[in-house]
Amino acid sequence: MPTRPPRIAPCCGLTIAAGELCPCQRRRQQEARRAVDAKRPSATARGYDAAWRKVRSQFLAAHPRCVECGAAATEVDHIKPVAERPDLRLKWSNLRSFCKSCHSRRTARDQGFACQSTTQTANGHPEPTSRPPTPNRGVGNNFPAGRKTEPVSIASDFSEFANIFSRSR
Template sequence: MPIRAPRICGCGLKIASGERCPCERKRKAEADARRPSARERGYTSKWDLERAAYLKTRPRCVRCGAAATVVDHKVRHRGDKKLFWDRSNWQALCRTCHDRWKQSHERKAAP
C-alpha cells in the first residue's frame, strides 16, 4: 500500500504523513483552552431533554438516512440563544455525517 510523502509544516519542520506538527498541537491546545465548555455554550440538561425529544421525532440522518444521534445547528448560533433554541435551525445527523461532512463544511466556511 502506498504511503504519502511527508509534508512541510508552516513552521518549516518535515512531518510524516498522518502526524501533527508540535506547533499544530500547541495551537490546538491553546484554542481549546480559550473555548468555553459545552455547558457554558448552552448545552445544558435542558438541551439534553430537547435533543432527545427532537431525535425521537426525527430518528434518521437528513444526509444519509442512518440512525441519527446528533442534533446539529444548521446555522452556527455563536452564542445567540434565540438561534440556539430555534428548532427550524436544527437537523438530525448521524455521528459520521456530523463529524465529517458538517465539520468539514464549517471549516471551509469559517471567516
C-alpha cells in the same frame, strides 16, 4: 498490510508508518489543539448545557435518521446558528438530525473550511478533493473530447515475444 512504505520523520529522524505521526509531531499537534481549546469558551458557556442535552436526546429519539443521507443520526444541528439566534436554541423547528459525516461536512461548508468537490463516494457523500476537477476524469480515458480509442489486441505481440524469448535460450 501497509500500502505505502514507511517514512522518516523530518523532525526526529524516526522511521514511522505512512500516514502516522511520530511522537514529537503528535505532541506538537496536541499542544496546538490545547492552545485553541484554552481560548474557547466552555460548552456550557456556548449554550450546550443540561437543557440542550435533554432536548438533543429527545430530538434524536424522535428523528433517528440523517436528513441528508438517511443513515443513523448522531448529531443535532441548529438550522439558524445559536450565535445568530440564541432564542431558537431549544426550539425543535430550528433543529435537524445529521450523521457525523454529513454534520462535519455541513459545518465545514457553513464555516468556510470546506474544499470544493464534484465526486461522491459509494454512500452518496462527497469525496474531498484539494484540486479542481479534471475534465473527463472517470470517463474511461483522459483524451480531449471527441478523440476515441480503439481496443488493441496484444495476442500477436505476445506470441512474437514468446518466439523471441524461446529462441534466446
